[in-house]
Amino acid sequence: xxxxxxxxxxxxxxxxxxxxxxxxxxxxxxxxxxxxxxxxxxxxxxxxxxxxxxxxxxxxxxxxxxxxxxxxxxxxxxxxxxxxxxxxxxxxxxxxxxxxxxxxxxxxxxxxxxxxxxxxxxxxxxxxxxxxxxxxxxxxxxxxxxxxxxxxxxxxxxxxxxxxxxxxxxxxxxxxxxxxxxxxxxxxxxxxxxxxxxxxxxxx
Amino acid sequence: xxxxxxxxxxxxxxxxxxxxxxxxxxxxxxxxxxxxxxxxxxxxxxxxxxxxxxxxxxxxxxxxxxxxxxxxxxxxxxxxxxxxxxxxxxxxxxxxxxxxxxxxxxxxxxxxxxxxxxxxxxxxxxxxxxxxxxxxxxxxxxxxxxxxxxxxxxxxxxxxxxxxxxxxxxxxxxxxxxxxxxxxxxxxxxxxxxxxxxxxxxxx
Amino acid sequence: xxxxxxxxxxxxxxxxxxxxxxxxxxxxxxxxxxxxxxxxxxxxxxxxxxxxxxxxxxxxxxxxxxxxxxxxxxxxxxxxxxxxxxxxxxxxxxxxxxxxxxxxxxxxxxxxxxxxxxxxxxxxxxxxxxxxxxxxxxxxxxxxxxxxxxxxxxxxxxxxxxxxxxxxxxxxxxxxxxxxxxxxxxxxxxxxxxxxxxxxxxxx
Amino acid sequence: xxxxxxxxxxxxxxxxxxxxxxxxxxxxxxxxxxxxxxxxxxxxxxxxxxxxxxxxxxxxxxxxxxxxxxxxxxxxxxxxxxxxxxxxxxxxxxxxxxxxxxxxxxxxxxxxxxxxxxxxxxxxxxxxxxxxxxxxxxxxxxxxxxxxxxxxxxxxxxxxxxxxxxxxxxxxxxxxxxxxxxxxxxxxxxxxxxxxxxxxxxxx
DNA sequence: GATTAATCGAGACGGTACGTCAAGTCTTGAT
DNA sequence: ATCAAGACTTGACGTACCGTCTCGATTAATC
Numbered sequence: 001x002x003x004x005x006x007x008x009x010x011x012x013x014x015x016x017x018x019x020x021x022x023x024x025x026x027x028x029x030x031x032x033x034x035x036x037x038x039x040x041x042x043x044x045x046x047x048x049x050x051x052x053x054x055x056x057x058x059x060x061x062x063x064x065x066x067x068x069x070x071x072x073x074x075x076x077x078x079x080x081x082x083x084x085x086x087x088x089x090x091x092x093x094x095x096x097x098x099x100x101x102x103x104x105x106x107x108x109x110x111x112x113x114x115x116x117x118x119x120x121x122x123x124x125x126x127x128x129x130x131x132x133x134x135x136x137x138x139x140x141x142x143x144x145x146x147x148x149x150x151x152x153x154x155x156x157x158x159x160x161x162x163x164x165x166x167x168x169x170x171x172x173x174x175x176x177x178x179x180x181x182x183x184x185x186x187x188x189x190x191x192x193x194x195x196x197x198x199x200x201x202x203x204x
Numbered sequence: 205x206x207x208x209x210x211x212x213x214x215x216x217x218x219x220x221x222x223x224x225x226x227x228x229x230x231x232x233x234x235x236x237x238x239x240x241x242x243x244x245x246x247x248x249x250x251x252x253x254x255x256x257x258x259x260x261x262x263x264x265x266x267x268x269x270x271x272x273x274x275x276x277x278x279x280x281x282x283x284x285x286x287x288x289x290x291x292x293x294x295x296x297x298x299x300x301x302x303x304x305x306x307x308x309x310x311x312x313x314x315x316x317x318x319x320x321x322x323x324x325x326x327x328x329x330x331x332x333x334x335x336x337x338x339x340x341x342x343x344x345x346x347x348x349x350x351x352x353x354x355x356x357x358x359x360x361x362x363x364x365x366x367x368x369x370x371x372x373x374x375x376x377x378x379x380x381x382x383x384x385x386x387x388x389x390x391x392x393x394x395x396x397x398x399x400x401x402x403x404x405x406x407x408x
Numbered sequence: 409x410x411x412x413x414x415x416x417x418x419x420x421x422x423x424x425x426x427x428x429x430x431x432x433x434x435x436x437x438x439x440x441x442x443x444x445x446x447x448x449x450x451x452x453x454x455x456x457x458x459x460x461x462x463x464x465x466x467x468x469x470x471x472x473x474x475x476x477x478x479x480x481x482x483x484x485x486x487x488x489x490x491x492x493x494x495x496x497x498x499x500x501x502x503x504x505x506x507x508x509x510x511x512x513x514x515x516x517x518x519x520x521x522x523x524x525x526x527x528x529x530x531x532x533x534x535x536x537x538x539x540x541x542x543x544x545x546x547x548x549x550x551x552x553x554x555x556x557x558x559x560x561x562x563x564x565x566x567x568x569x570x571x572x573x574x575x576x577x578x579x580x581x582x583x584x585x586x587x588x589x590x591x592x593x594x595x596x597x598x599x600x601x602x603x604x605x606x607x608x609x610x611x612x
Numbered sequence: 613x614x615x616x617x618x619x620x621x622x623x624x625x626x627x628x629x630x631x632x633x634x635x636x637x638x639x640x641x642x643x644x645x646x647x648x649x650x651x652x653x654x655x656x657x658x659x660x661x662x663x664x665x666x667x668x669x670x671x672x673x674x675x676x677x678x679x680x681x682x683x684x685x686x687x688x689x690x691x692x693x694x695x696x697x698x699x700x701x702x703x704x705x706x707x708x709x710x711x712x713x714x715x716x717x718x719x720x721x722x723x724x725x726x727x728x729x730x731x732x733x734x735x736x737x738x739x740x741x742x743x744x745x746x747x748x749x750x751x752x753x754x755x756x757x758x759x760x761x762x763x764x765x766x767x768x769x770x771x772x773x774x775x776x777x778x779x780x781x782x783x784x785x786x787x788x789x790x791x792x793x794x795x796x797x798x799x800x801x802x803x804x805x806x807x808x809x810x811x812x813x814x815x816x
Numbered sequence: 817g818a819t820t821a822a823t824c825g826a827g828a829c830g831g832t833a834c835g836t837c838a839a840g841t842c843t844t845g846a847t
Numbered sequence: 848a849t850c851a852a853g854a855c856t857t858g859a860c861g862t863a864c865c866g867t868c869t870c871g872a873t874t875a876a877t878c
Contacts, residue, residue, distance in 0.1 A: 014870075014871070015825080015826050015827070015870090015871085016825080016826035016827030016828070016869090016870070016871095017826075017827050017828045017829080017868070017869045017870050018827090018828075018869080018870060018871095019828065019829095020828075020829075020869090023828090023829085038326070039322070039323075039325060039326040040322055041245075041322065041323065041326070042326070044858090044859055044860085045859080045860075045861080046858095046859065046860085047859095049830090053830075054829080054830070055828095055829065055830045055831060055832095056830095056831095056860095056861075056862090057828090057829080057830085057831095057861090057862080057863085058828075058829065058830075060861065060862085061828075061829095065861090066860095111325065114321060114322055114324070114325065115322045116322065117318060117321045117322055117381055117382070118243070118244055118245065118318055118319045118320065118321055118322040118323075119243070119245065119322075120318070120381070120382075120384070121243065121315065121318065121384075122242070122243040122245075122246070127384065131382070131383070131384075134382075135382060135383065160394075160398040160399070163394060163395070163398045163399060166375065166378070166379075166383075167371060167374070167375060167399060169378065169382075170371070170374040170375050170377075170378030170379075171370065171371060171374050173374075173378060173382060174370070174373065174374030174377060174378060175370075175374075177321055177324070178321070178324075178335070178338075178339060178373075178377060179335070179339065179370075180324070180325075180331065180335075190364075190367060191367070194364040194367045194403070195364070195367060195371060195399075195403065198402065198403060199398070199399065199402060199403070220848020220849060221847070221848050221849035221850075222848080222849075223848085223849065223850095224849075224850075227850085248837090248838060248839085249838080249839065249840080250837095250838075250839090253851090253852095257851080258850085258851070259850065259851045259852055259853080260839090260840080260841090260851095260852090260853090261840095261841080261842080261843095261849095261850085261851085261852090262849085262850065262851075264839095264840065264841080265849085268840095269839085269840080270839075270840090422822095422875090422876070423820075423821050423822065423875095423876070423877080424820075424821035424822025424823065424874085424875075424876080425821075425822050425823035425824075425873070425874045425875055425876090426822080426823075426874085426875065426876085427822085427823065427824095428823075428824075428874095431824085446734070447730065447731070447733065447734040448730055449653075449730065449731065449734075450734070452863085452864060452865085453864080453865070453866080454863090454864070454865090457825090457826095461825075462824080462825070463824065463825045463826055463827080464825095464826090464827090464865090464866080464867090465823095465824085465825085465826090465866095465867080465868085465869095466823085466824065466825075468866065468867080469823085472866095473865090473866080474865085474866095519733065522729060522730055522732070522733065523730045524730065525726060525729045525730055525789055525790070526651070526652055526653065526726055526727045526728065526729055526730040526731075527651075527653065527730075528726070528789070528790075528792070529651060529723065529726065529792075530650070530651040530653070530654070535792065539790070539791070539792075542790075543790060543791065568802075568806040568807070571802060571803070571806045571807060574783065574786070574787075574791075575779060575782070575783060575807060577786065577790075578779070578782040578783050578785075578786030578787075579778065579779060579782050581782075581786060581790060582778070582781065582782030582785060582786060583778075583782075585729055585732070586729070586732075586743070586746075586747060586781075586785065587743070587747065587778075588732070588733075588739065588743075598772075598775060599775070602772040602775045602811070603772070603775060603779060603807075603811065606810065606811060607806070607807065607810060607811070626844075626845070627844090627845090627851080627852050627853070628843090628844070628845095628851075628852035628853030628854070629842070629843045629844050629852070629853050629854045629855080630843080630844060630845095630853090630854075631853095631854065631855095632843090632854070632855075635854090635855085656832085656833060656834085657833080657834075657835080658832090658833065658834085659833095661856095665856080666855085666856075667855065667856045667857065667858090668834090668835075668836090668857095669835090669836080669837085669854090669855085669856085669857095670854075670855065670856080672835070672836085673854075673855095677835095678834095
């Protein structure tokens, strides 16, 4: 599921009191705060309900489970950070975009993403929502950056573009989730200069 | 903690019935099976105990918590696959080692590792055990491979060795845990040929 | 409270859509049916509303609570059976009245009354409404019967009238609510002949 | 059900930790206290568990429901008050026994009994347990008293014994549960002198 | 005839209790 | 002191109901 059910194009006119849309945001906000504080495992529906001053039924009316709520909460956050940069150079575009992505991952969304990784193999719906939110978008932007660089003649003809895109994401997320090392601008710069440009840029 | 408590140097000689060491393996085996079937979240101590035909106290006598049991179970598995290859060439060593590591990750240990990722930020002890098991060892072997290659004069002088090591691990784990794409030999070969060798090997 | 709020002498003339008086009966009828089926405890306002095809607000506009609705429903039923008999003889009056009262108690009102007994100690308002409906009226009629019999010289001078009245009610209600034995005409006759007349009638 | 399941004659030897019998009493005591304070309706399992410092599962392991717990709690109390008096006279026996029964009903058991009346029609098991506890025993004792009085030649030959027994119980319980008037010794004396003795004793 | 306001069915809302389930501890008898 | 078994406390789960509220849609009395 993973989204409150407004999108359902209504067949019947509109019966009863309509859902209060402001509760959605309040609940997502509460979920985000609680998850940031105690993590996914220790997040309880009671805590979210209490923080949003809502009844639990109000949550379960919108999301089927804790997982569903968390997914939707993260997805919502991901909508914003799509900024496709255009600095005119491959190096500039890569640096700018990866820095933005790193910042996004360093915030609550990153924490949430990490919390969800363990569920992916057992929750197919979550897995596809997760990949859509955290992987596909970022991958598409990177591909666009490489294409524009190719248009400017900056790429080697045999550049392994797919692999470069994968490596870029992998490097950031590996740091974030596994090593625990900081995901800062110097690191992004090193990834760009020591890995990405050498792999794809002409004359390196 | 993450290891059965035999190491506790006994002050008193040895009184009463000694611990049945075969229960350790039975319990780890049960834990592994249950985790592979239902994942970390849905794994219950009762289920593990029942599968091993053991009492819960028998588990808690050895491990402090569910997490602890799972960590130890995985660590145990990791002990075996340290095989440092020596094919005589950088490319050969990389291929062989990464293929072995990929195979290790593709098994139950990989599933377990994934299940644990979400807990790392809130469980410092788990985090260090996890990194020791899944990251450090692999990193050290890779570093050794690069050093021996350097001794043979196969590396460029300015090769970004640390980054190469990090990228190698990142590429595999990213695939395993996030994209869900298969972690097979062709992929490993592509990583070696399209990424690692270009980054560090002389004359590429 | 225990009565729909029409009595409220309106200060403002009469504005807006007037209340649909037919909903009162529909709701009481629904309440009676539900209570007869599942008892007081398991009666839910949602069930009553659904059965009457009414909104819950329509109920709460008329009655303050579940208790209030049930009380009013029973009271309504009680209004009818006040018939003070006048057969010309004490025995005849007693038989006729107690048979009528037994019939009343054997119907849904009796079930409802029983359902309410448990609430009496904790609901003073309910208690007084309950006593008014189920005890006082019946008691007054019985007292009238005894007085008229006394006027005819049928009573012993030392007849314990108060006790006789109390015993008459007690015998019926005890059967109804506690023993579960049938509250039929033969029983009423036995109460009259074996208990009431011996206690109060001259020459027994 | 209405009794913790020890009575179940065990087929298997005895496996695992046995039930802690002291929890039974603690829970019954807590239930009695809570019920006396807030009544049956408002009694919650959480409140009982909290007061007994027990988990809810510990309650549900023993009793299937709130009703079941309450029944058992009362039944336990009823076991004690069977005292069959033997003063040597019908009047003395009646006074003594009914006073004792009135005292029993005036305590927490009486409150509990009242709370249960409303459930009787919908809970056959409860009904029979209730009657066994609160009616049958008392009835049997009364019957014994009448028989012994008959043996002493105190009864009229045509005395309506069954009705007398029923009336005695009805008078007390009617007062207790319906009218709310006090169930004190003067009242018991009046019942004996004005009703029971006139109905059955010789020469009245 | 248009306006006005309280009604109607429907159902979302904040709460509270429900009965279940799991984690980790403790207690049996037996080895 | 260990073992299997299972009762124990704690606390979260997801559901159901209470009594209130809010929606669009009637429906009279008032203007």
